[in-house]
Amino acid sequence: MTQSLWINGQQQSQIDVRDRGFAYGDGIFETVQVLHGKAQLLERHVRRMKEGAQRLGLLSSSVDQLLAELRLIELPDEAVLKLTLSRGVGGRGYTYDSTAGGTRVVMLTPKPTYGDQAESGICLRVCDTRLGLNPALAGIKHLNRLEQVLARNEWSDPAIHEGVVLDYEGYIAEGTMSNLFWVKDQCIYTPRLDRCGVAGVVRDFLVERFSQAGADLKVGLYELASLRDADEVFICNSLIDVWPVRQFEDVSYQSGPVTQRAMQYLVEEYQA
Amino acid sequence: MTQSLWINGQQQSQIDVRDRGFAYGDGIFETVQVLHGKAQLLERHVRRMKEGAQRLGLLSSSVDQLLAELRLIELPDEAVLKLTLSRGVGGRGYTYDSTAGGTRVVMLTPKPTYGDQAESGICLRVCDTRLGLNPALAGIKHLNRLEQVLARNEWSDPAIHEGVVLDYEGYIAEGTMSNLFWVKDQCIYTPRLDRCGVAGVVRDFLVERFSQAGADLKVGLYELASLRDADEVFICNSLIDVWPVRQFEDVSYQSGPVTQRAMQYLVEEYQA
Structure with missing residues (x-):
């Protein structure tokens, strides 16, 4: 398949440059995995x-x-399905027209070809770029993504697959394009995302599944030491699903049973 | 005059929806006042x-x-001259192509008609929306402006002209679309902008002029109490120039000699 684009229901690829999505990043988006002909976790x-x-x-x-x-x-x-809703053209300066319908974009692109990261695991680094704390925006997948852009472009070594991003106070927030989970003594940990970061859909799904299964799961503020000290670490997002972390700085991990269970939950969900 | 738009040097109004300016707010902009046929403070x-x-x-x-x-x-x-440089189309996810030239936009729009704010002064409020602290982005007039959009849309009363925005820790940062100055006992104060906020061009100009004139000027972290306690308060940006603040919550101010001097500096600059 090639790329396909629809804007406000019409097959086209151009928007007005005065769109507030372009001017202010004023909007939201979703990246959805299409698998078995279905928009998964829609x-x-x-x-x-x-x-x-x-x-x-x-x-x-x-x-x-x-x-x-x-x-x-x-x-x-x-395919990769990207849905975007911006506030569209209108309003004066930062003031917006609260009745305007905005600009709706549907984009289909071929699924990227990944290597064997899901089997052999990935290498993780720590980013220097930190996330500002703003509860008003935390969790939302909005179009203000400069922090992620800066964090992701700190490294170009293709052997490193993801970077851990800390918040302004030094707590673990997320990966540049993923959420993080780790396991220590059977307990599963993932960072709070009500102060900064994106509350990932796969993270949300996994928290629910693990909790339903009676797993011990904690959502909180954690420092890097807890990641270094973990028995298993994995990252997730809507396209990669779950990737085990094999190496983080000088610490090596095995892909353990919790990571395998996370993968299995997604396989079952996608086949449903 | 009507609106005029140039994209990458061509008179047109549409951009590719895959532009990273739209996808991530990945870019920068400037709003410049055209007066006497000249782009002022260019x-x-x-x-x-x-x-x-x-x-x-x-x-x-x-x-x-x-x-x-x-x-x-x-x-x-x-006129109002808006210049935008986005990272353009290209790169995969947050990773960008560091050799790409980006998208360049020049937009000319009619100057908005203001009332008599410069003479009679304005009413100021405090916004609930706060600015996340991020030194990596602080000061830059980038395209990630959701904090300002949220802050500005907290009120719709046309009698209120501007809102003070605090940072995450409660210090005064700026107005939603302006920078702030105030005066107490002959000393001029303006907030630091190396942790969040936009380092305004008129603010920069005024700090320089006041300093050259030997004024006592302090740039730092200040709480709202210092604003309430001020002798004079004014806001500035590239379009409004300088507006005295007449009322802030239950405090009234007179437009004093420092505010008048700030206005005069701009008049002289624009006539040069």
């Missing part, structure tokens, strides 16, 4: 999008309209 | 743009190219 993506819309004052009905437009598109067997 | 705008480009890893030569394109455009007597 209800969770929609839930996050609606929460983001509500918190930013975007119209919830625009999310519905975007979904209606998506339903008219025949999905390939495998 | 050297300072260019200096900030170059510093922003350098800190975000955008090509400095793209700023030069944008300026070359601007020089081909005949400026009206009065």
